[in-house]
Each structure stands twice: as structure tokens, then as C-alpha cells.
Amino acid sequence: MPVRFHYHDAALTAALSGEIDHHSAGRLRECTDEAIAKLRPRLLRLDFQDVSFMDSSAVGYVMGRYRAISAYGATLEVVNLSAAALRMMRLSGLQSLAKLESKPGQEEQNERGQAS
Numbered sequence: 001m002p003v004r005f006h007y008h009d010a011a012l013t014a015a016l017s018g019e020i021d022h023h024s025a026g027r028l029r030e031c032t033d034e035a036i037a038k039l040r041p042r043l044l045r046l047d048f049q050d051v052s053f054m055d056s057s058a059v060g061y062v063m064g065r066y067r068a069i070s071a072y073g074a075t076l077e078v079v080n081l082s083a084a085a086l087r088m089m090r091l092s093g094l095q096s097l098a099k100l101e102s103k104p105g106q107e108e109q110n111e112r113g114q115a116s
Helices: 022-039 056-070 081-089 106-115
Strands: 004-008 013-020 043-054 075-081 098-103
Touching: 004 022, 013 022, 013 056, 022 056, 043 056, 043 081, 056 075, 056 081, 075 081, 081 098
Parallel strands: 013 043, 043 075, 075 098
Antiparallel strands: 004 013
């Protein structure tokens, strides 16, 4: 599970790619937590644009990063979620911890699909 970090104006973006599952989540946590400890961002943005698959380990990953940054007052955004990933995050109640955003056009497609 590769992750690329970008830090600008006290905001740390973690651009995730590939699969997030039980096997990859541990290394992903370690890498992200190292960057958080070093930079102490006011905003952590988890970018799921290039995530091809995720299971419940991704929900645990998001919850854990929320705990890590909320301890010192930072905020969390989870962006570029597919329709299925957004639904999983919402069913887990993560919208009460973080701002959740779908990929552009995904939310509208999902709503149209449910209306038919």
C-alpha cells in the first residue's frame, strides 16, 4: 500500500493508493503516524483517489488517525472516496469524526442509482 505525503500550510495530505486490507493497513498506519508525529499538522487529509479496494481495515485506519490528531486539536478530512467507500464510512459513523467527500460525480451517480 503505497502512500505519498504532501505538507503545506500546516495541512498534511496522505495520498493513498492500491488496496487497504488487513495485510497492508499496519504498514500504512506506521507511515502515517510517523508523518503525523514529525509534522503535527492542524489538518490531516486522507486522499482515497487511487485506492482500488478497501475492507473494514480502512475504517479502522481512519478512526486511528482521527484519535492520533484529535489528541492535539487537529481536524480530519477523508476525500475522493468512491460511492461504495463513502457508504462504508458513513455506515461506520465516521461522518461524526471527519469531513467525508466523494470523488467528483460519485455522490450524484450513487443517488441516481438508488432512485431508480
